[in-house]
Amino acid sequence: MTIAPPVVRTAPLSARSAAGSGSVSWMAWPALIAFTLFGLIPLVGVLVLSFSSWSGQTTDIPFSGLDSWRSVLADPQLPHALGVTFLIMALSWVVQTPLSILIGVFLAAQHRYRGVLAVLYFIPLLLSQAAISITYKALLDPNFGLGAGLGFEFLQQDWLGDSTLAVGVVVFVVSWQFIPFHSLIYQGGVRQIPASMYEAAQIDGAGRVRQFFSITLPQLKYTIITSSTLMVVGSLTFFDLIWVLTAGGPGDATRALAVDMYTRGFKANLMGPASVIAVILVLCGLVLALALRRLGGRDQADSQLEGA
């Protein structure tokens, strides 16, 4: 394992360390090749395929210019899918952010139940979205699920059969899985706030609530931006969860962009239009990530994302 193959030329002893760079470059190649083949080429490929009318069934790819773009942009399904995507994005941000901050602050403090809390708390992060969605599907069954068993009228609704409720369920399940993750990020953020700031505030007579709004929240600004970026950009790609939970239904109430892409491409065999949706997905992600970065100021957002 530790035996060095003689392939590598040692840098001349007299050279400055930078001069030895030629001898390490080769180490970047395997990763570069792997990522190029299945990351970069597909990224270019999706743009190319958006100008085709490939069915996905054959390896014969007919090109059809802007046809796919025209048909997708004229299709009322596109604004609908965009609407669903942004609705789920906005709702899940609104639900997750305040709760994650509250819980993150709570977890950052030392207290007796922390250990127990933490063990149970993060279990949702470990489960696959398929497993989570299957569980909720059974749990929310109006006839045999939790509501029926407990006899609560309120819980006995047809959660996944009603358009509005189904969107709510998706947002809830997303929150169920990801609030622990974001709490973890906020917990880390809170721990970085110098204790002296709170001591100073205390001497000035600021109460808990005041301290939270005047110290904790402003100090968490960049953590909030990091967490929001992950939430917002991540929500563009919700697929597993929605697909297993509702398959985009009822009707097309939860047919977000990623689901729409899959349905067009792999169910309707229209890879051209599906690729158009994929390009739109990439563009949305880039625009959102850049917008959030600007919000936080370039340098800070950088260092936050890069710090490990």
Add this chain to the structure above:
Amino acid sequence: MATMLDSRTPPKAAAQPPVKRRRRSSPVHWNFAGGLAGWIWLAIVVMPIYWIVITSLKLQNDYYDTNPLAPPADPTLENYRFVLESDFVQYFINSVIVTVGAVGPAVLVSFMAAYAIIRGGAGSRFLRAVNGLFLMGLAIPLQAVIIPIYLIIIRIQMYDTLGAIILPSLAFAIPLSVLVLGNFIRDVPKELFESMRMDGATEWGTLWRLAFPLTRPALVTVTIYQGLTVWNGFVLPLILTQSPEQRTLPLALWEFQGQYSVNIPAVLASVVLTTLPILTLYVIGRRQLLSGLTAGFSK
């Protein structure tokens, strides 16, 4: 609630000024709203998990006529037997192959690339470009490029094989791994590299004898994070495989659910079984797993 409040009310140090408070690691006091949210959310998290476990131990008939939250009167492992007989051992093996096959090489090549970028980045435009490329790669969502990946996999005649899942999983694990590992290699004191060089060590030797031991925690973290991602992956198996023999656990779970949707206890037993390996790891290495989950996202 009362006991909770009691335990958390900071030791009424009001008499003494805050000088004596020991709050080195926790600048924030216990707060009521946070505590309330924390405990309520805990209940919301735990309840479904509890329900999954008890229901998986009930017979199908009992499931329909007992209180869903009551533990089974006579617990049975019948559902587990049924799930295991439905080829879940095969799916489990597939998942292990895919996870190990993707994450092992991914972490290795990422480690090498991160090392090259940190060591040679200052003097090599090529390495800086590679670094920029991986940073950009962080922003590419797998879902968005799944159609060309499907095409490539068909063209190289790997459709419906485990390799079809491994290759893209491997590639998409690279950008974040390079980023996180690079951050750790950067922390290794320059003098150590210098003395390795003085001793005539090659870069390859330095990679293994110096960087590897010093970044081991980061390597574990990255491996766990990527392992979990691949283990739980659903999109790639869904699109790139077809036959039951090539199913990985999340996909098998979904198919099983479609097939036996009325047998909820069996479906939930399959959920428990597929999650068990991860839960076991979680119990063993909770700290590393949790730091793995936020790898690269929190400082």
